[in-house]
Structures are given as C-alpha cells and as structure tokens.
Amino acid sequence: MTGHVYVTRLLTDNAMDAVAALGVPVVVGRESPPSRAELLRDAAGAVAVVSTLTDRVDAAVLDAAGPGLRVVANVAVGYDNVDVAAARSRHVAVTNTPEVLDAATADLTLGLVLALARRIAEGDRFLRTGAAWVWGPRMMTGLDLSAGATLGVVGYGRIGRAVARRARAFDMRVLATPTRSPMTAQERTAVEFRELPALLAESDVVTLHCPLTPATHHLLDEAALARMRPGALLVNTARGGIVDTDALVRALTSGRLGGAALDVFEDEPHVDPRLLTLEQVVLTPHLGSAGAATRDEMCALAVRNVAAVLAGEAPPTPV
Structure with a gap:
C-alpha cells in the first residue's frame, strides 16, 4: 500500500x-x-x-x-x-x-455542577489570596443540590443520560429535552421531559449535552438565557458554539445568572478574556474526556x- x-x-x-x-x-x-x-x-x-x-x-x-x-x-x-x-x-x-467517553464526561459535568453550586473554586481562590477570614453562617452559601434542586439536561443522549443518573444520586429532580434516541424504560421514567423554553424556566442548573450543528449554534442566545431562572447556573461540557458568549457575559455581569462552568469555548483554545475576570465562573480546558x-x-x-x-x-x- x-x-x-x-x-x-x-x-x-x-x-x-x-x-x-x-x-x-x-x-x-x-x-x-x-x-x-x-x-x-x-x-x-x-x-x-x-x-x-x-x-x-x-x-x-x-x-x-x-x-x-x-x-x-x-x-x-x-x-x-x-x-x-x-x-x-x-x-x-x-x-x-x-x-x-460518556462516563468521564458525565463525571466532570457533575464535578462542575458541584463546583458552581457549592462555590468550591471561588472558595479556593479566596483562600489563596491570603485574605483574613472568619467562618460565619452567611459565608459563601450556595445551592443545596439535595434539597429539591432541579437539573435541566439539554441533549438526553448517552452523556446526558449518564449525567441524569448521577444527578438522581444527589436526589435532584431532573428535566430533559425530548429525544428520538432509543432508551430503556428506566431512562425514560428517570426524568421529566420538557421542551427547551420550559426546561430553562424550571431548572436551577442547566447542563448542555447536544452536538454542535447549524441548528444548535447559539442555541443559548440572549433570549434563551433570559428564560432561565434568576440566579440559575449553566454548565457546558458539549461544544462552545452552543452558547452565545457575548450574551452569557452580559447575563453574568448583570447578575441575571448566578454562575457558569465552561469546559468548552467558542474559539478554542482561546478563552474570552471577559470570562477570566468573573468570580462566579469556573473554567476548565476541555477536560471532559480526560480520564487516563x-x-x-x-x-x-x-x-x-x-x-x-x-x-x-x-x-x-x-x-
């Protein structure tokens, strides 16, 4: 040959x-x-x-x-x-x-959900500044996942289902966008299906697991982000282009969204410098599949x- x-x-x-x-x-x-x-x-x-x-x-x-x-x-x-x-x-x-890579990506997704909800990365950065601190009842409070929090899964394919299984172990209520993919009876009954606008409005945390196609490019644009609950959290371990970065930055800086965790970016390997300045943002360098x-x-x-x-x-x- x-x-x-x-x-x-x-x-x-x-x-x-x-x-x-x-x-x-x-x-x-x-x-x-x-x-x-x-x-x-x-x-x-x-x-x-x-x-x-x-x-x-x-x-x-x-x-x-x-x-x-x-x-x-x-x-x-x-x-x-x-x-x-x-x-x-x-x-x-x-x-x-x-x-x-389904399990590895789902594991990272739940890690990012936890990092946002419990402000883990924010707390780590705070301590590294060397600032004086004293524990108090109101210090760095976050979202209790096991106290009725709702996770919205956009893209209920293999990775989305793996994320849903992990979220259920945290006693979260799980919503998912409808899918035509074959699924088991357990996978079907483990979540409540919602069209995207309703899912965004009902979820405390939204996590993205759909492919990047012309139809999903900037799926989460200004209008979609505005439908999310005030203070809601967004996690993206799918593809950067699914989220309109400009709209996301505006939603975060205005306080409309409570935080975002991003493992993927619109112009990888470049990260929008505005994201680097936001305390409520967790960033990882496309580690979804990075189990050895x-x-x-x-x-x-x-x-x-x-x-x-x-x-x-x-x-x-x-x-």
Whole structure:
C-alpha cells in the first residue's frame, strides 16, 4: 500500500504502538496542534488521517491528501471539525469515538455542577489570596443540590443520560429535552421531559449535552438565557458554539445568572478574556474526556477504525 497514516497529534503510548503495527508509514505531529500549513503539508499523500477536534479537516485538507485518502478518524465524539459532506463526496470514510467517553464526561459535568453550586473554586481562590477570614453562617452559601434542586439536561443522549443518573444520586429532580434516541424504560421514567423554553424556566442548573450543528449554534442566545431562572447556573461540557458568549457575559455581569462552568469555548483554545475576570465562573480546558483510561480507549478506537478501513472492512464507529 502506498501512502502514509497521518496522526495530527501525539496519541497515547498504546495507541501509537497500534499505529506502528498497521505496517504503513506514519507521519506524527506534536502534542500541540499543527498549524494550517503543517496540516496541509503532512496530509499530502495520506491514506488515513487521525485527527482531533482542533484540526479543521475541510475540503482543502482532503484535496491535499489526494485520491488515496480512505479515512478520517476523529479522536472525539463530535466531528464538527470535519467536513463530512466533502469527505463523502470523495468516498472518504469519517469515524468518531462515541460511548467510550460518556462516563468521564458525565463525571466532570457533575464535578462542575458541584463546583458552581457549592462555590468550591471561588472558595479556593479566596483562600489563596491570603485574605483574613472568619467562618460565619452567611459565608459563601450556595445551592443545596439535595434539597429539591432541579437539573435541566439539554441533549438526553448517552452523556446526558449518564449525567441524569448521577444527578438522581444527589436526589435532584431532573428535566430533559425530548429525544428520538432509543432508551430503556428506566431512562425514560428517570426524568421529566420538557421542551427547551420550559426546561430553562424550571431548572436551577442547566447542563448542555447536544452536538454542535447549524441548528444548535447559539442555541443559548440572549433570549434563551433570559428564560432561565434568576440566579440559575449553566454548565457546558458539549461544544462552545452552543452558547452565545457575548450574551452569557452580559447575563453574568448583570447578575441575571448566578454562575457558569465552561469546559468548552467558542474559539478554542482561546478563552474570552471577559470570562477570566468573573468570580462566579469556573473554567476548565476541555477536560471532559480526560480520564487516563478514557483517553487511551478513545485513541485506540480511532486506530481500530483506521485499521478496519485499510483492511477493506467496515469501521467500528462510522459517522
């Protein structure tokens, strides 16, 4: 087989061993994202591209790879960084890594819910200033999750359902937007379904788990944020573009919202500097899948997808 496998970012050790075992020349990028020029250069002549969500794999990259390209294996559940239509028109398979990161992302989501509700990060920052303090009954009070708080899950897919299960363990009431995805009877009865406007109005905490599509871009815009309860909390571990950052900053600075926890951003890896100044905001650098075992399995699944396509077989997780 002519051509090479282009791995845009250094994967986990186990996954890199699996890449080497493919028996095809390999071009490997750094741990940091490739520049646009590097992406186009190293994709040239590739039979497979193993990409990450920071790599914009569009028609130009596909054309740079040439007619020998057979698969783009994205190391992520989302694939909004890949022009799927352009790939299909060139008979290039596109794959992702679903399911393996559901639990890890749900765990982080609940961690962010707790960090906001109980002001954990805020308390940590306060103590690090060295300021004098004395405990008092009104000091840094927050939201009691187990005292009837309502969680609104926007996107009741695999990750949304995993979040709902964890929230139920905290005795939270859970609302979710309707879904067409198959679900068990237990998953159906564990939540109350609401259309988005009603869910926003009834929830103390809103957490986002829908994909980023043209229909969901800025789903939480000025009008949607205004529907949320005064003082409500927002958590986003899905995609940054689902939230209108300008509208969110206005809702936070006005006091309309009580806080936000963001693991994703509209212009990653750049974070809007206004968010950095807000005390009631918790920020993490896209850590949703950052369990060591989870990341290892994501990378391994991407390589298995490549191996299958190069062997003339159907990939395990096609888009």
